[in-house]
Each structure stands twice: as C-alpha cells, then as structure tokens.
Amino acid sequence: MKKITVFLSLLIFLLATSPTLLAQKTNISRVEPLNWWANMNSDEFQILVYGNNIGLTKPVINSKKVSLLRSHQLENPNYIFLDIKIIDREVASSFKIEFKKGSKTLAQTTYNLELRKPQARGFSSKDLIYLVMPDRFSNGDPSNDTPAGILEKADRNNPNGKHGGDLKGVENHLDYIKELGATALWLNPILENNMPDYSYHGYSITDFYKTDPRSGTNKSYKKFVQTCHKQGLKVIQDMIFNHCGSAHWMVKDLPSKDWFNSNPDFRSNFRGSVIADPHASKSDQKQMTEGWFVATMPDFNQRNPLVANYLIQNSLWWIEYAGIDAIRMDTQPYPFKEFMADWGERVMFEYPNFTLLGETWLQKTAFTAYFQSGSPVSGDYDSHLQSTTDFPLYYATKSAFNEDEGWTSGLLKLYYTFAEDFLYNDANNNVIFLDNHDLDRFYTSVGEDINKYKMGVGFLLTTRGIPMVYYATEILMPGHEHKGHGHIRKDFPGGWAGDKQNAFTKSGRTKAQNEAFDFMKKIANWRKTSKPVTEGKMMHFLPENNTYVYFRYTKNESVMVVLNNHNTDSRTIKTDRFNEIMKGYSAGFEIISGKKVDISEIKIPKKSIMIIELKK
Numbered sequence: 001m002k003k004i005t006v007f008l009s010l011l012i013f014l015l016a017t018s019p020t021l022l023a024q025k026t027n028i029s030r031v032e033p034l035n036w037w038a039n040m041n042s043d044e045f046q047i048l049v050y051g052n053n054i055g056l057t058k059p060v061i062n063s064k065k066v067s068l069l070r071s072h073q074l075e076n077p078n079y080i081f082l083d084i085k086i087i088d089r090e091v092a093s094s095f096k097i098e099f100k101k102g103s104k105t106l107a108q109t110t111y112n113l114e115l116r117k118p119q120a121r122g123f124s125s126k127d128l129i130y131l132v133m134p135d136r137f138s139n140g141d142p143s144n145d146t147p148a149g150i151l152e153k154a155d156r157n158n159p160n161g162k163h164g165g166d167l168k169g170v171e172n173h174l175d176y177i178k179e180l181g182a183t184a185l186w187l188n189p190i191l192e193n194n195m196p197d198y199s200y201h202g203y204s205i206t207d208f209y210k211t212d213p214r215s216g217t218n219k220s221y222k223k224f225v226q227t228c229h230k231q232g233l234k235v236i237q238d239m240i241f242n243h244c245g246s247a248h249w250m251v252k253d254l255p256s257k258d259w260f261n262s263n264p265d266f267r268s269n270f271r272g273s274v275i276a277d278p279h280a281s282k283s284d285q286k287q288m289t290e291g292w293f294v295a296t297m298p299d300f301n302q303r304n305p306l307v308a309n310y311l312i313q314n315s316l317w318w319i320e321y322a323g324i325d326a327i328r329m330d331t332q333p334y335p336f337k338e339f340m341a342d343w344g345e346r347v348m349f350e351y352p353n354f355t356l357l358g359e360t361w362l363q364k365t366a367f368t369a370y371f372q373s374g375s376p377v378s379g380d381y382d383s384h385l386q387s388t389t390d391f392p393l394y395y396a397t398k399s400a401f402n403e404d405e406g407w408t409s410g411l412l413k414l415y416y417t418f419a420e421d422f423l424y425n426d427a428n429n430n431v432i433f434l435d436n437h438d439l440d441r442f443y444t445s446v447g448e449d450i451n452k453y454k455m456g457v458g459f460l461l462t463t464r465g466i467p468m469v470y471y472a473t474e475i476l477m478p479g480h481e482h483k484g485h486g487h488i489r490k491d492f493p494g495g496w497a498g499d500k501q502n503a504f505t506k507s508g509r510t511k512a513q514n515e516a517f518d519f520m521k522k523i524a525n526w527r528k529t530s531k532p533v534t535e536g537k538m539m540h541f542l543p544e545n546n547t548y549v550y551f552r553y554t555k556n557e558s559v560m561v562v563l564n565n566h567n568t569d570s571r572t573i574k575t576d577r578f579n580e581i582m583k584g585y586s587a588g589f590e591i592i593s594g595k596k597v598d599i600s601e602i603k604i605p606k607k608s609i610m611i612i613e614l615k616k
C-alpha cells in the first residue's frame with residue numbers, strides 16, 4: 001500500500017512537471033490589440049496577453065522588426081502586458097512572442113504588424129449627423145438575432161429587450177438617410193454586449209475588440225464603414241471608457257484589485273459640474289468619477305496606467321481597423337479628466353483630421369465649455385476635444401416653443417444660450433440636437449404640435465453648431481423618457497419584415513409624416529449648399545413681441561431666419577432694425593415656401609419659421 005502511494009506521488013510529480021502538461025496549462029486565450037500597425041506616429045505600443053498563468057512566464061521576442069522594452073506582471077497571474085518598440089516602421093511584418101520558463105517554451109503566439117492607411121476625415125458644421133440605435137432601426141439579417149453563446153434572446157415585444165436590428169439593416173437604408181440630407185452617421189455602440197438583459201443599447205461592453213454578433217462581425221463593420229464612405233456618409237463610433245458591462249471577461253477574472261473603482265454600491269452622483277467647480281469637495285469629485293454609473297456597469301480605474309493604455313489603444317485600434325471618421329465618447333465627465341485628456345491627445349497625435357465629440361450632459365454652458373479644447377473657461381485643462389454635446393441649447397429648445405415671451409422664457413431662452421457662446425472656444429463645433437436616445441422625443445416635447453416641431457427643425461438646421469437628428473424624429477416619432485427608455489427607442493416602422501407600416505418610403509408614410517420628412521429634407525439638403533449656415537458667423541437681435549431674428553453670414557452672403565412664437569397672431573417685422581447686417585441686400589428668397597419675399601417688411605404667420613436667403 002505504501003509503495004503504491006509513493007509510486008502515485010512520483011507519477012503525479014512527473015506529470016505535473018512535464019513540459020507538455022505545463023504547456024497545456026499556459027494556453028493563450030486572448031491577445032489584444034488583435035494586431036497593430038508598424039507606421040503609427042508613435043513607435044511604441046502595448047500588448048495584453050491573457051492565459052492561464054501566463055504572468056508567471058518570461059516573454060521573449062527575437063525579431064529585428066521590434067523589441068520588447070519591458071513586461072508588466074499583475075496580481076492575477078493570468079495577465080501579462082508587453083511594451084513593444086517598433087524598429088522597422090516601413091514594412092508590414094509579424095513576430096513571434098514566446099513565453100518561457102527556464103529554457104522551455106510554455107506558450108507562443110504570432111503577432112501581426114500591418115501598414116496603416118489613415119482615412120479619418122472628422123466632421124464639422126458642414127455636416128448633418130443622423131443618430132441610429134442599431135437594434136431599433138432595421139433588422140437586415142434575422143439569422144443573427146440570437147446567435148449561439150448570446151445570453152439574451154431576441155424579443156421584440158419587450159421594450160427593453162433585444163429587437164434584432166443590425167448593421168445590415170442600417171446599410172439597407174443608407175439611401176433613406178442620404179435622402180433626408182444627413183452626411184454623417186452616429187451609431188449607438190456596436191461592440192459586444194453579452195449581458196443577460198438590457199443588452200440592446202450597447203453601453204455595457206463585454207468585449208472591447210469585438211462587435212456584437214447581433215450587429216455584425218468586425219469584418220462586416222469594417223465593410224459597412226467602407227460602404228458608408230462610398231456613399232458619402234461619414235461614420236462616428238460611439239465609445240465608452242467610463243465603464244464596461246458586468247459580464248465583461250475581465251470582470252470574471254479581475255486583472256488586479258485596482259482595475260475597477262470601488263464597488264457596485266458606491267454610485268456616481270452624476271453631477272459633472274463638480275469637475276470644474278472651484279469650490280467642489282474632494283468627496284463629491286471622488287463620487288462623480290469613482291462611483292459606478294449603474295450596478296451592472298463596473299467603473300474603470302483609469303488612474304491605473306495599464307487600464308488607461310488599454311482603453312486608449314482600443315480606440316486607436318478601431319479608428320485604424322474600421323476607418324471611422326470620429327468618436328462620440330459616452331459619459332465624458334465621468335472618468336478622470338487627466339486620463340481623458342491623454343486619450344484625446346494621443347488620438348489627435350495619430351489622426352490630426354479626426355473629430356472627438358464628448359457627451360457632456362451638463363445643464364450649464366460654462367460646465368459644457370470647460371470640456372471643449374481651447375475654451376477660455378477651462379484654465380490649465382485641455383481635454384483635446386473639439387466638440388461637445390450642447391445640452392444647454394437642448395434644454396432651451398425643448399421648452400422655448402412651448403412658452404410665451406418673458407424676461408427669460410420663450411425665445412429669450414434661445415437668445416440667452418447663444419449670448420453665452422463666448423465661453424466656448426468655438427460654439428460652431430458644438431453638436432446640437434432636439435432629442436437623442438436618452439431624452440423625450442422632440443415631437444412629444446412640443447405636445448405633438450407640427451408647427452412647433454417645424455420651428456424646432458428649422459432652427460436646428462440654421463443656427464450655429466453641428467446639427468444631429470435622432471432616427472425617426474423626421475417621421476414624428478413620439479416618446480416620453482419617463483415611461484422608460486424603450487419608449488424613446490422604438491423600432492423604426494418598416495425596419496422589420498412584416499411591419500404594418502414602412503415609413504422608409506413616401507407611400508408608406510402618413511400625410512403628417514411626409515409633411516415632417518419633406519420639411520426636414522428640404523432644409524437639410526439646402527443647408528449643404530449654404531455657406532453662411534455651414535461656415536458663417538451668426539448675428540442675432542434681441543427677441544421682441546414673441547419674435548426672434550438671427551442672421552448667418554459670410555463676407556458675401558447672408559441668410560435671415562425669423563421665428564414667430566406667438567400662439568395666435570401673425571407678425572409684421574420692420575427690418576430697419578437689422579440695417580447693420582442687411583445693408584446692400586434688396587431682395588429675399590424664402591427656402592421653405594420657395595418664394596420671393598419683400599425684405600423691407602417681413603410678414604410671418606403665428607408659430608412658424610422663415611429662412612430667407614438675402615439677395616443683392
């Protein structure tokens with residue numbers, strides 16, 4: 001009996017130390033980024049290798065193309081990070097990484113360096129952005145609705161469930177988006193969200209290097225971007241650095257104790273104001289940046305340099321891999337601002353033509369301006385963001401058309417918002433909108449009043465900034481946010497086979513929907529040709545008697561926009577008051593009606609907008 005025990009012990013020892021078995025123990029399950037590019041402007045990058053006990057090995061690279069500068073072991077032995085320096089930046093190549101113990105190689109992988117072809121074009125006030133929630137727009141491929149290994153089954157009857165929309169569905173309707181006059185597409189996040197529920201919106205990423213199979217594959221996303229480019233549409237990718245989904249593979253096998261901040265019970269205070277507030281307490285700032293957004297979204301600790309670099313490289317990878325034109329960064333004020341600045345700087349270093357848009361969901365102009373690069377109010381802080389989301393203007397437009405004129409109400413709300421533009425570096429870089437995937441639908445905000453709706457749309461497309469339209473706002477989609485996000489993210493009618501209505505076509509839309517669609521389409525397509533609106537300056541005159549007049553102008557051209565917010569009365573506006581800007585112009589052409597107008601005196605009906613090209 002004793003002999004058998006000794007024999008068994010010896011056998012176990014021999015088996016345990018056998019090179020073959022150890023090699024099996026060190027299987028590599030992930031290498032990220034999936035590849036890199038030899039000719040990036042920076043010649044250094046970092047590779048994450050994930051595998052059983054990989055951190056206990058010694059990585060070795062024998063290559064003339066690259067050198068291994070250093071490796072980083074973590075608390076969890078299943079992770080190792082390798083700092084690589086690229087020596088030959090002229091050619092694509094591949095190199096072998098061996099993971100050794102003594103003289104034995106326990107695992108190895110081959111890593112590819114390609115040659116990059118930067119194509120990012122960025123966006124500007126010349127563009128009109130169309131925002132699509134891919135799950136809710138169109139189901140172009142029903143076969144990918146519930147693939148194997150995906151936790152949440154598609155269920156179109158559940159407002160908070162996965163409905164099956166995908167990239168193919170968006171691609172099938174690019175003509176529709178172009179017809180409306182959009183020039184850029186912003187998709188809510190398309191990376192994997194393999195969560196047990198609420199997996200449709202995209203903001204709970206479970207794999208930063210993989211598109212959600214229900215949207216499409218990495219390859220089909222890349223092809224989608226190419227197709228958009230061929231059709232003259234730019235693509236803006238939605239990214240999230242503040243958090244991931246709780247089903248993310250790193251959450252299941254934590255790299256280190258400090259990879260995420262605190263715990264699910266410590267929630268953010270959601271007050272982005274504390275970042276710029278000179279009187280803010282450290283505890284409020286800590287709660288803002290280290291508190292979790294929701295309990296199912298672990299909060300990344302970007303003060304850990306490995307976390308920071310992992311996220312930054314991820315965005316560089318998608319820019320180069322997919323050829324996107326811009327990034328819309330979710331929850332911009334929630335991660336540490338210094339990290340966000342590093343991210344912005346590194347992206348712009350690699351892609352000087354790129355545009356970074358930060359979601360700055362802040363109530364006041366000064367807080368918003370703080371996050372725009374070059375703002376006079378940001379002090380020493382430079383976010384490197386060109387563009388921020390203009391929530392102050394959103395709040396003004398949401399209520400302005402519902403209100404009578406008071407000292408600060410009605411059209412004065414618009415006026416006062418613009419009067420604070422001196423706080424921005426360039427308010428013309430602000431992304432402006434009437435609604436989005438988190439807000440009441442605009443048609444609902446204005447009480448489903450088509451006249452107020454038209455005022456809003458006409459205003460959005462002629463004021464300063466980069467207009468963004470949320471899908472189906474052009475067909476009067478209603479929706480209250482407080483009833484649940486499913487109510488503001490309904491399926492586009494006609495996006496699914498068998499839908500009763502197909503609002504993608506003129507004949508499929510109702511009379512009212514066509515009125516709205518045609519109205520937006522006319523102004524949006526005219527806008528593309530209008531230098532004063534897309535590139536010019538703005539001059540406005542104090543609202544009077546429920547009317548507001550502003551001009552968009554260049555040296556040689558001018559567009560006059562008149563809003564009458566009165567509920568029952570038309571207005572006749574004598575234009576002598578605007579002499580300083582109208583001097584030299586003798587006639588006007590109104591865009592919406594397509595008619596000439598007498599510009600010495602403007603007659604405007606109740607609750608309406610006029611957009612007048614001034615002629616010499």
Ligand code: CA
Nearest residue numbers: 141145164166
């Ligand atoms: Ca589908």
